[in-house]
Amino acid sequence: MTGGSAVRHRRSQGRSVSGGLAVRHRRVEGRSVLRWVTRVGCLVAAAGLWQVLTATDAHLWLRFDRLPGPGEVAARFATQLTTRLYYLDLLQSLIRILTGFALAAVAGITVGVLIARSRSAGDVLLPLLEAVRPIPAIALVPIAILLFPTDEQGIVFITFTAAFFPVMVSTRHAVRALPTLWEDAVRTLGGSRRHVLWNVVLPGTLPGVFGGLSVGMGVAWICVISAEMISGEFGVGYRTWHAYTIVDYPGVIVGMVTIGALGWLTSSVVELVGRRVTRWLPRGEGSGA
Amino acid sequence: MTLTGQRVEAGRTGLSFRLDGAGFGYGNTTVLRDVALDVAPGEVMVVVGASGSGKSTLLRALAGLLAAREGRVLAGEEPVTGPGAERAMVFQDDGLLPWRTVRRNVELPLAIRKVSRRERALAATEWIERVGLTEAAERLPRELSGGMRQRVQLARALVGAPRAVLMDEPFGALDAQTRADMQRLLLDVLRDTSATVVFVTHDVDEALLLADRVAVLGRTGVKTVLETRGGPREALRERILKEL
Ligand SMILES: Nc1ncnc2c1ncn2[C@@H]1O[C@H](COP(=O)(O)OP(=O)(O)OP(=O)(O)O)[C@@H](O)[C@H]1O
Ligand SMILES: [Mg+2]
Numbered sequence: 001m002t003g004g005s006a007v008r009h010r011r012s013q014g015r016s017v018s019g020g021l022a023v024r025h026r027r028v029e030g031r032s033v034l035r036w037v038t039r040v041g042c043l044v045a046a047a048g049l050w051q052v053l054t055a056t057d058a059h060l061w062l063r064f065d066r067l068p069g070p071g072e073v074a075a076r077f078a079t080q081l082t083t084r085l086y087y088l089d090l091l092q093s094l095i096r097i098l099t100g101f102a103l104a105a106v107a108g109i110t111v112g113v114l115i116a117r118s119r120s121a122g123d124v125l126l127p128l129l130e131a132v133r134p135i136p137a138i139a140l141v142p143i144a145i146l147l148f149p150t151d152e153q154g155i156v157f158i159t160f161t162a163a164f165f166p167v168m169v170s171t172r173h174a175v176r177a178l179p180t181l182w183e184d185a186v187r188t189l190g191g192s193r194r195h196v197l198w199n200v201v202l203p204g205t206l207p208g209v210f211g212g213l214s215v216g217m218g219v220a221w222i223c224v225i226s227a228e229m230i231s232g233e234f235g236v237g238y239r240t241w242h243a244y245t246i247v248d249y250p251g252v253i254v255g256m257v258t259i260g261a262l263g264w265l266t267s268s269v270v271e272l273v274g275r276r277v278t279r280w281l282p283r284g285e286g287s288g289a
Numbered sequence: 290m291t292l293t294g295q296r297v298e299a300g301r302t303g304l305s306f307r308l309d310g311a312g313f314g315y316g317n318t319t320v321l322r323d324v325a326l327d328v329a330p331g332e333v334m335v336v337v338g339a340s341g342s343g344k345s346t347l348l349r350a351l352a353g354l355l356a357a358r359e360g361r362v363l364a365g366e367e368p369v370t371g372p373g374a375e376r377a378m379v380f381q382d383d384g385l386l387p388w389r390t391v392r393r394n395v396e397l398p399l400a401i402r403k404v405s406r407r408e409r410a411l412a413a414t415e416w417i418e419r420v421g422l423t424e425a426a427e428r429l430p431r432e433l434s435g436g437m438r439q440r441v442q443l444a445r446a447l448v449g450a451p452r453a454v455l456m457d458e459p460f461g462a463l464d465a466q467t468r469a470d471m472q473r474l475l476l477d478v479l480r481d482t483s484a485t486v487v488f489v490t491h492d493v494d495e496a497l498l499l500a501d502r503v504a505v506l507g508r509t510g511v512k513t514v515l516e517t518r519g520g521p522r523e524a525l526r527e528r529i530l531k532e533l
Contacts, residue, residue, distance in 0.1 A: 181383060
């Protein structure tokens with residue numbers, strides 16, 4: 001490999017080729033292997049520590065005697081993966097969060113743009129939004145139970161509210177921070193307000209909007225899980241809490257790991273889509289590795 | 290010229306401008322007062338002036354991006370009330386939409402005008418070739434040099450066959466060699482259009498090279514309008530420098 005693949009790699013990026021660069025490229029490859037070893041090693045070490053602490057029933061200031069060990073959890077996980085219920089819960093939580101999040105994304109972007117671009121819309125909407133914003137979404141659970149005919153809708157509502165504000169606020173700031181030059185350019189090419197909206201405001205604010213979407217996805221998970229723990233009949237959050245009430249501690253940890261994995265997965269998707277649609281941003285080469 | 294170009298350009302002449310006792314400013318500051326300036330259809334009027342003298346302000350007023358506080362600003366017979374496609378603008382830097390490729394930036398004015406996809410592509414291809422960027426057509430602005438970006442802006446401004454092109458120090462940020470190339474390209478491209486050009490610069494040599502006439506911007510208002518056609522260059526140069 002070496003020379004050949006390095007050269008091909010760089011050609012695909014449209015760079016010129018020189019010997020010095022090929023050597024550097026190989027060195028960078030070596031360094032990235034080392035970094036992966038570090039990353040994986042760190043995880044393994046943490047699991048090892050967990051194993052030691054639980055196997056010896058360590059009783060430091062924290063007490064590890066009732067905490068299930070990694071082996072126990074892994075076995076439990078394996079059996080969970082064979083049950084239909086596990087996947088039903090998973091699906092249920094995903095449907096809830098994706099519905100709430102999608103509604104929040106659309107509403108948050110729309111309202112954020114509206115408030116930033118139109119003074120009258122700001123006058124109408126801002127006082128209301130600023131009054132509701134300080135209330136943590138999870139504190140709306142009682143209201144949600146009163147308002148919505150089904151628990152399902154209530155949970156989606158909570159998730160929506162949680163994700164809405166970060167998206168709306170960052171959209172608003174992104175629109176405000178937009179350089180006027182691009183707008184001027186489109187207007188002097190004959191563009192109307194609508195053209196400016198589609199060709200400048202929406203694409204130009206995407207980097208900021210995706211910042212808001214990332215944060216929104218994070219809080220949406222917090223809220224969907226909490227809401228499920230309080231009022232669900234299905235869902236990963238409900239199942240985790242239920243496991244705790246029946247003293248099934250390995251089940252609790254399986255639930256936690258599942259929530260973590262789902263959260264990581266959805267955040268990665270948001271991140272990935274965000275990077276794709278903001279490829280035009282000036283980025284240093286090799287950043288984001 | 291493509292079919293589009295011919296159809297759009299047929300029967301079109303350059304736009305004239307007239308400023309009459311016009312004043313401009315921002316907030317509490319007045320930048321220009323009592324400006325009187327006539328720009329004839331099809332001519333290249335270069336406006337020179339020191340930094341901060343209000344050159345960009347004047348150009349933004351002609352573009353319709355800034356309203357006059359007093360007096361009149363006419364484009365042709367009509368008062369300028371806002372920007373429009375017949376008055377295209379080329380900005381000093383970063384006027385391209387960074388999320389659009391070269392090709393999609395050049396197509397933008399045609400897309401706004403709802404020109405069909407096919408005709409848009411044809412016209413864009415032709416203009417991209419004219420400014421020498423065929424190889425870079427699918428690149429994003431951040432992958433271009435400063436000179437290449439200005440070529441794209443030039444193509445984007447002219448692809449819609451505007452009646453006037455307003456250029457705000459378009460080559461100000463370029464090195465001497467690139468600047469000379471761009472000046473040559475501009476003269477070359479302008480030969481085939483009937484568009485009026487108002488070109489802002491603080492470089493007297495650039496003004497003398499490009500202009501039919503030069504307007505010198507003093508602290509407030511246009512001081513003098515000097516003809517550059519005929520006459521010894523050196524004498525003109527001296528006179529402009531004295532007016533500045
Ligand atoms: N948006 C603005 N708000 C307030 N003042 C402004 C604004 N734009 C320009 N000015 C002021 O107006 C004056 C003229 O600015 P203008 O940009 O027209 O000058 P210029 O001749 O184009 O200068 P340069 O050669 O540096 O580009 C300056 O004193 C500047 O401070
Ligand atoms: Mg200026």
